[in-house]
Amino acid sequence: MKWINKLFLSKKDKPSERLKSGLLLFENTSEVIKAEKVLQKEGYKVKVVGPPPEVRKGCDLAIEIPIIEITGILNLLKTQGIEPLDFIPLSENEILKPVDLFQVKDFGDYLMVRAANMKITVNKKTSVIVNISGGGCPDVPYLASILLGVSLKDFFSPKELAHTLCGYALHLAFEKAKELLCSE
Amino acid sequence: MLGIVGIVPDEKIPLIYGTPVLEEKFLNIEKWKIPVERGTTALIASAIKTLKVLNKPNPFVFLVGDIGKGKGSKELYKFLAENIHKYNFKVLTFHYILPEVDGCLKVILAIEKLLRKPFLIADAGFMYAVKMASYANFFDLFTPDIGELAFLADEKAPHPFYTRGFLLAEEKDVETLIIRAYEHKNAPPYLLVKGEKDRIVFNQKVLATVEKPFVPELEAIGGTGDTLTGIVSALIYAGYSPEEACILSAKANRLAGALAYPTPATQISEIINFIPEAIKILIL
Numbered sequence: 001m002k003w004i005n006k007l008f009l010s011k012k013d014k015p016s017e018r019l020k021s022g023l024l025l026f027e028n029t030s031e032v033i034k035a036e037k038v039l040q041k042e043g044y045k046v047k048v049v050g051p052p053p054e055v056r057k058g059c060d061l062a063i064e065i066p067i068i069e070i071t072g073i074l075n076l077l078k079t080q081g082i083e084p085l086d087f088i089p090l091s092e093n094e095i096l097k098p099v100d101l102f103q104v105k106d107f108g109d110y111l112m113v114r115a116a117n118m119k120i121t122v123n124k125k126t127s128v129i130v131n132i133s134g135g136g137c138p139d140v141p142y143l144a145s146i147l148l149g150v151s152l153k154d155f156f157s158p159k160e161l162a163h164t165l166c167g168y169a170l171h172l173a174f175e176k177a178k179e180l181l182c183s184e
Numbered sequence: 185m186l187g188i189v190g191i192v193p194d195e196k197i198p199l200i201y202g203t204p205v206l207e208e209k210f211l212n213i214e215k216w217k218i219p220v221e222r223g224t225t226a227l228i229a230s231a232i233k234t235l236k237v238l239n240k241p242n243p244f245v246f247l248v249g250d251i252g253k254g255k256g257s258k259e260l261y262k263f264l265a266e267n268i269h270k271y272n273f274k275v276l277t278f279h280y281i282l283p284e285v286d287g288c289l290k291v292i293l294a295i296e297k298l299l300r301k302p303f304l305i306a307d308a309g310f311m312y313a314v315k316m317a318s319y320a321n322f323f324d325l326f327t328p329d330i331g332e333l334a335f336l337a338d339e340k341a342p343h344p345f346y347t348r349g350f351l352l353a354e355e356k357d358v359e360t361l362i363i364r365a366y367e368h369k370n371a372p373p374y375l376l377v378k379g380e381k382d383r384i385v386f387n388q389k390v391l392a393t394v395e396k397p398f399v400p401e402l403e404a405i406g407g408t409g410d411t412l413t414g415i416v417s418a419l420i421y422a423g424y425s426p427e428e429a430c431i432l433s434a435k436a437n438r439l440a441g442a443l444a445y446p447t448p449a450t451q452i453s454e455i456i457n458f459i460p461e462a463i464k465i466l467i468l
Contacts, residue, residue: 020285020316020342043255045286067342068283068312072253089346096346105403110448112404117331117344121404121448130449132222133406134331136308136344138282139252141223142193144406163252164282165345 020091022070023051023062024077024084032061035082042076044069051088055095058085067091068137071171072163102176111181115172116165120147122177127152129174137164152178185272186243186421187302188231188414189264189310190224190279191256197249199259203242206232209453213245222407224279226452227307230414231277233459234436237467238422244271254282257309261287265294275421276302277413278310283343288313292322303420304372307413315370316342323372325426327413330358330379336371337364355380363388374426376416378409382434384427391427394434397442405441407452412437415459436462 026032032048039046044065051062065073067089077083089096103114110130112121118140121131128151132144139162150156152174159171197216204213206229211218220229224247231243246264250256260281268291276295288310295301304323306314311326315336320326328336334353335344337360347353353361358377365371366388375385382394402408415436419429439462444455 042253043258066284067346069254091340091342091346094340096341097348098345099347099349101349107401107404107448110404112448114331116347117329117335119404123449131404131406131451133404133408134329136280136283136310136312136332137252138191138193138250138254138257138280138309141191141221141225141280142251144222145193161251163254165343167252169345 020067021064022067022090023049023055023064023088025051025055025058025062025086025088026084027058029059029061031082032059032063034080035063035077035084038076038080038082039063039065039073044073055088068164070165071159071168075160075163104180111177113173113177113180115176116169118166118169118173120170120173120177122152122181124181127181132170135166135170137166139163139167140170143167143170152182185274186231186235186417187271187273187276188224188228188243188245188279188417189260189277189281190227190247191250191260191281192218192225192247193223193251194218194249195251195256197247199246199248199256199263201244201246203244204228204232205242213247218247220453220456222452223410226407226410226456227277227279227414227417229456230411230459231418233456234415234418234463235422237460237463238418240418240422250282252282254284257282257284258287261291265290268294269298272300273302275305275417277305277307277417279308279410279413281309281313283309283312283316285313285317288317289319292317292319305413305417305420307409312343318369320370320372325374325376325416326372327376327378327409327416329409330355330361330377333358333361333365333377337361337368339368339370358383359390362390374430376412376430376434378412384430384434386427392431394431394438397438399438399441399446401446401448401450402438402441404448405446405450405452405455408437408441408455411440411452411456411459432466436466439465
């Protein structure tokens, strides 16, 4: 999905002053209206705004969303068949860029992979997840309870169950661990 | 009273509050039996274990089910803002919750109106929210790990996921990050920074470090930060000064971990069982 790539996009452009929010950009106004309705119905604090010229694409309206909840919002929109053209994370007057470093620690029989503030530890022989640590958002304990005992080889994506940036960081750690341990 | 606020990863659990009882690997509160796993339940269980050694009563907790959708968290913020004045807490610890500035500010406003402000501790999502709300110095103690410290040091980051790349979350950079967090008023008077070395900080100055026993496997075990926050909350409630409590809790958390002879696959409930022994070794 395009929004995933955008999480890692570097831009020097500085849009207008906004604080700790993100903008979802859409192809047309009817999608904006539909998305606003879906999100408000689920209790998300969102509002329709005009995107700054530097980031504008598609229609002239965007939806301002709480940045922390981006993962859950995108999952919800996907279930309704709505896919934004783009996601622009903002803080004050800067476009944000996520931490893009992975750190890997080898414990012998186990490998720990850290992405941003989340860590996943996997048994190297079985590819089974044995621990999840880090994070502070409420989907972390939930995802940990689901992921413990799951094999990286199973058809499973934490992103589908994640709702927050911590959840998304965990998904990145999961994918990295999979790449390191399951690719032939 | 020691108060603890957080979420549990089960949507079926409504907003509940009261004094939990710890039975084996479960917290019993009202009719609910909640498993002790990483997160706020690990924090509560650690506090209970510590308080028992010190002959102090169990904490009073506010919990709600939330798997990340935020509905439970929002309900909890609202409830606390409207009801916190009915309680008299000596220490109040905030933990996992959806970081939301509006909700957090309403809770802070309600605490500001209390006749006696509790000693305020924040970790996890609530710490993120307090920082975003620019109210870090209204609190007394944060318990970040090094990644979260980098987030506190970044005045623009709304979440650790967006901590800017020049703020490296590594052991060698910790003291720089501490200074920067205070410069931007994103740290309370006390910090207990968790890492290979735990650092106890007061107003930018590192008062003490704790690095033994060093058990590398603990970094991989989900919940070792939660247990540390639970122990320090209990010790401050029991009358230890913040500095003493931070040092003692860092030592006890490491020692409990070492006593469990952990592997990276060890679960936090196994370590929690060793907290009483660790506390006794250190204080008796």
